[in-house]
Amino acid sequence: MAVPLVVGVDGSEASLEAVEWAAGEALRHEVPLHLLHAAAADHEAPDLVAAASERARKSAPAVRLSSEVLYEDAASALVGKGRNALALVLGSRGLGDLAGLLLGSVSLAVAARADCPVVVVRGGVEHRHGRFGSVVVGVEDGEGSGTAVQFAFREAHVRRCRLVAVHAWSVPDGNPGPPGLSGYALQTQRRPPARVLRDALAGPAERYRDVAVSSDVVEGPARRALLDTASRADLLVVGARRRHGHVGLQLGLVNHAVLHHAPCPIAVVPQI
Structure with missing residues (x-):
């Protein structure tokens, strides 16, 4: 089985933009796309993953898609998944980040710890x-x-x-x-x-x-x-x-x- 591209999802618009970007990237590289939501406790996790899956399929209908929910620290979960990933893809801002932060704390922590490439999806549509x-x-x-x-x-x-x-x-x-x-x-x-x-x-x-x-x-x-x-x-x-x-x-x-x-x-x- 091909090594997947893993994208972190948390329900924020930034993470959904990352899902769209990652879906296109997975198609270009002909690898599966794996959606990962991780949090200590989150009753809305299934709905968040479902919304992200819909966004991925709408963006790239042919992408091979899987998803997972882990009840643990988000940065640690992503770093762990990165040990068997083509790359980790993250949004530039998360739901829990303060308004003044330019980059989410999870994205920065993962970029500093991952064993694989980490892509932070920034910028406008163009x-x-x-x-x-x-x-x-x-x-x-x-x-x-x-x-x-x-x-x-x-x-x-x-x-x-x-x-x-x-x-x-x-x-x-x-x-x-x-x-x-x-x-x-x-x-x-x-x-x-x-x-x-x-x-x-x-x-x-x-x-x-x-x-x-x-x-x-x-x-x-x-x-x-x-x-x-x-x-x-x-x-x-x-x-x-x-x-x-x-x-x-x-x-x-x-x-x-x-x-x-x-x-x-x-x-x-x-x-x-």
């Missing part, structure tokens, strides 16, 4: 329904982006759209380098930003030769570069490193920023 024909992936120097780049290529492949790879760089504070060197020239002495992108894309590009790729090297904060590019994208993909000696992922400032502010669905992909 971003959720693939109207831009673009997947954006953030590429950092080192090995932290490898799995994210592979995920992004696969998404661009199944969506038959272009991939935009973004690498942002800046000269470290307090290290101006030799007199007369520009910031880019100084960075080039270490590892040229264009080479960072080229090396990260080489392997997956060979596998997914049908995917049109464009590279964008940006001087400045990564969060700004990613959010700007994502304004014209259907999906933003970022990587997350494993914590050394601790359970979970290292969600740094950039990941937190895009999880809270991305204008489109965002996928956080753990480094393997």
Whole structure:
């Protein structure tokens, strides 16, 4: 049996939008869609799941659908299901979140703990329904982006759209380098930003030769570069490193920023 795509449902409009998005994603990847509602105690659980199932079938009638109710902590239940899932899909806000929060507490907890990719469905209709024909992936120097780049290529492949790879760089504070060197020239002495992108894309590009790729090297904060590019994208993909000696992922400032502010669905992909 194919590994399912799992979506968390809680009855909120944000979670129903996530169900719609996940139904289309399951069809693209030809995998089953599993709806999961988890709470310590909830007498309305069967009705919530039924409403979510109806939304999924209306959005994608051909999707293979199953559902489940678990009476336990929602974040823990989702993380547990993620150990045998293609990805976890969540809404950006839940019923229990305070009005001022930009991202639900359950979504943030799951993104920081899951073993599989976590997609938080954000943005308006045009971003959720693939109207831009673009997947954006953030590429950092080192090995932290490898799995994210592979995920992004696969998404661009199944969506038959272009991939935009973004690498942002800046000269470290307090290290101006030799007199007369520009910031880019100084960075080039270490590892040229264009080479960072080229090396990260080489392997997956060979596998997914049908995917049109464009590279964008940006001087400045990564969060700004990613959010700007994502304004014209259907999906933003970022990587997350494993914590050394601790359970979970290292969600740094950039990941937190895009999880809270991305204008489109965002996928956080753990480094393997």
